[in-house]
Amino acid sequence: MGNFSLAHNRIRALIFFLALAMFLFGLRLVQVQAVQAGDYRMRAVNEMENTKSLPAPRGEITDVNGVAFARSVAATSIVVDQTQITNPARVANFVAPILALPVAQVEASITGKRKWNMVYQNAKPALWQKLTSALATFNAQYPAMSPDRIIGFFPERGYIREYPSGELIASLIGFVNHDGIGATGLESSMNSTISGIDGKYSYANGYGAEIPGSQSEIIPAQTGSTVRLTVDRDIQWVAEKAIADAVKSSHALSGTVIVMDPKTGAILAHATAPTFNPNNTSKVSLVAMRNPSVQDVYEPGSTGKVMTLAAAIEEKKVTPETVFTVPYALKRSNKVFHDHEKHPTQRLTTSGILAISSNTGSIQVGELLSNDKFYEYLTKFGVGSKTGSGLPGESRGILPKVADWSGTSAPTMAFGQGYSLTAMQATSIFATIANDGVRVSPTVIAGTSDSSGNFTPASGRTSERVISSETAKTMRLMMESVVSANGTAPTAAIAGYRVAGKTGTAMRIDDTCGCYRGYTASFIGFAPADKPAYVISVTIQAPKGLHWGGTLGGPVFRNVMSFVLQSRHIAPTGTVFTPVALNEKTLAAKKAVYATSSN
Numbered sequence: 001m002g003n004f005s006l007a008h009n010r011i012r013a014l015i016f017f018l019a020l021a022m023f024l025f026g027l028r029l030v031q032v033q034a035v036q037a038g039d040y041r042m043r044a045v046n047e048m049e050n051t052k053s054l055p056a057p058r059g060e061i062t063d064v065n066g067v068a069f070a071r072s073v074a075a076t077s078i079v080v081d082q083t084q085i086t087n088p089a090r091v092a093n094f095v096a097p098i099l100a101l102p103v104a105q106v107e108a109s110i111t112g113k114r115k116w117n118m119v120y121q122n123a124k125p126a127l128w129q130k131l132t133s134a135l136a137t138f139n140a141q142y143p144a145m146s147p148d149r150i151i152g153f154f155p156e157r158g159y160i161r162e163y164p165s166g167e168l169i170a171s172l173i174g175f176v177n178h179d180g181i182g183a184t185g186l187e188s189s190m191n192s193t194i195s196g197i198d199g200k201y202s203y204a205n206g207y208g209a210e211i212p213g214s215q216s217e218i219i220p221a222q223t224g225s226t227v228r229l230t231v232d233r234d235i236q237w238v239a240e241k242a243i244a245d246a247v248k249s250s251h252a253l254s255g256t257v258i259v260m261d262p263k264t265g266a267i268l269a270h271a272t273a274p275t276f277n278p279n280n281t282s283k284v285s286l287v288a289m290r291n292p293s294v295q296d297v298y299e300p301g302s303t304g305k306v307m308t309l310a311a312a313i314e315e316k317k318v319t320p321e322t323v324f325t326v327p328y329a330l331k332r333s334n335k336v337f338h339d340h341e342k343h344p345t346q347r348l349t350t351s352g353i354l355a356i357s358s359n360t361g362s363i364q365v366g367e368l369l370s371n372d373k374f375y376e377y378l379t380k381f382g383v384g385s386k387t388g389s390g391l392p393g394e395s396r397g398i399l400p401k402v403a404d405w406s407g408t409s410a411p412t413m414a415f416g417q418g419y420s421l422t423a424m425q426a427t428s429i430f431a432t433i434a435n436d437g438v439r440v441s442p443t444v445i446a447g448t449s450d451s452s453g454n455f456t457p458a459s460g461r462t463s464e465r466v467i468s469s470e471t472a473k474t475m476r477l478m479m480e481s482v483v484s485a486n487g488t489a490p491t492a493a494i495a496g497y498r499v500a501g502k503t504g505t506a507m508r509i510d511d512t513c514g515c516y517r518g519y520t521a522s523f524i525g526f527a528p529a530d531k532p533a534y535v536i537s538v539t540i541q542a543p544k545g546l547h548w549g550g551t552l553g554g555p556v557f558r559n560v561m562s563f564v565l566q567s568r569h570i571a572p573t574g575t576v577f578t579p580v581a582l583n584e585k586t587l588a589a590k591k592a593v594y595a596t597s598s599n
Helices: 002-035 037-048 088-099 103-110 125-139 185-189 233-249 301-314 350-356 359-366 371-380 409-414 423-434 469-483 549-567 584-598
Strands: 050-054 068-080 117-123 153-162 199-203 216-219 226-229 254-260 267-273 323-326 329-332 335-338 346-349 438-440 445-449 455-457 463-465 500-510 515-527 534-541
Touching: 050 216, 068 125, 088 103, 088 117, 088 125, 103 117, 117 125, 117 153, 125 153, 233 254, 233 267, 233 534, 233 549, 254 423, 254 549, 301 350, 301 359, 301 371, 301 409, 301 423, 301 469, 301 500, 301 515, 301 549, 323 350, 323 359, 329 359, 335 359, 335 409, 346 350, 346 584, 350 359, 350 469, 359 409, 371 409, 423 438, 423 469, 423 515, 423 534, 469 500, 469 515, 500 549, 515 549, 534 549
Parallel strands: none
Antiparallel strands: 050 199, 068 117, 068 153, 199 216, 226 445, 254 267, 254 534, 323 346, 329 335, 438 463, 445 455, 500 515, 515 534
16 A cells, blocks of 8 residues: 555656656746747847848928928849959949949949949839840840859848928928938937938848848837927928018028918928039039038127117116107217217107117117117017027027127127127017017927827927017017108018018128128018918128118018918908108197097
């Protein structure tokens, strides 16, 4: 009986260990087949096959409606195993015309002992098909192992960047370099977002080269995120044509148009001239690749007067109807300042000073503020700091500290010279007035979409109150006079709409001599004036001949704003503009009418 029990226990123990072994084997099988399948696949591939990186396509850059400004399209690089080329000169003479390359270039690329060498990088797939078809026809006349056959050419998968809109918005979008990495513009600043994650594929090794048709994907490539802009392609096209025509007709150095929603900071158009074609950058200069709206600084001239007057009104130093004695010339410190056109001494209101853009009048308004207070308002409006647009290479502009001011600094700054800003900063200043005194940082990014199409809106814009709502409303009313028949920009008026703005004609600093040479002509405005929907800035650098901001910038503003209002279905408000008194005479007449009506 004891022997039977012992045997029984041994059998039970054996069964237990067998069951345990089977269980452990099952766990290992699950681990190998499921948990570590990828690792073992990779190990097997590495031991039995060769692997290569599988390039990931970059995400698109689109307009606000999804129209592509930049996209990746499939490409095929043509490579060669030089050891399989028996007669390089003969092969080059056959292959070069098919690839549209110089014979000497092809011969150099296929001659040598390298198992891999580039012949044609990022060709369209059709070119590879054309080459293989020609080689197949050529080789058909020779036996399979004949040394006269041409072999050794192989394809490598990849992508090239394509810009369907060509020159349109090129300075903002930028382009990629030969390695497919963003070189300028948003392609550069958002490279990490747009770039995908490369995958990996295996291929059979045929005499040291990739055998066509043997490729097998191991890790799929992940497409980069798509960047959706706030820019509207149709508005962009109208703006770009308008500024290109203006630059051409005025023989100017360059020009910029920016269309902005003052409430959200969204940029609807960002047009520059001249521009370039990002599909072919081989002969484009570095200067032409710049984004002038945020990289080039200039003295704003009379458009800067809106900050001087807004500050004085906010500080309750003046009202729109405060009267000043305004001479043609005015001496301050060791310098005589004057208006752009000679005139007898006038008695102008604050509104009149703005309407006719008087330098000497603006100086007097500015003198009602201390230097520190004036500087404070300039900085609150954004002069001397980046706008927060996030665009690459953005300049802060130039605003000297008060401690560095001379006796002529404050008078000069009062009419918009002596400091520098960018076109984006200038647009933001006017957008602040249009937006009831609140400055919202501009942006061109609406959001991003991942490879699955999931859209993530861009983060909200920063905002800061600069002047009161009442002061902003007062400034808008005064700025309507600029566009009237008595102002400097009647050319900016749009039939049926109330329009407000300001002209600028500033002496331009020439970097080649460090002196003033030529002019910067500008007009910045918004509409409808009593309920601003959009702000548009027009800046033209170094025009030849006529150089007034109203003459050159006004028509561009009118053309672009008219299209924007129509395309966005912005109806006239229906309110009537009541002109403000521009001089002492009209002010007296206005008071007389008011007194009579009161009685």
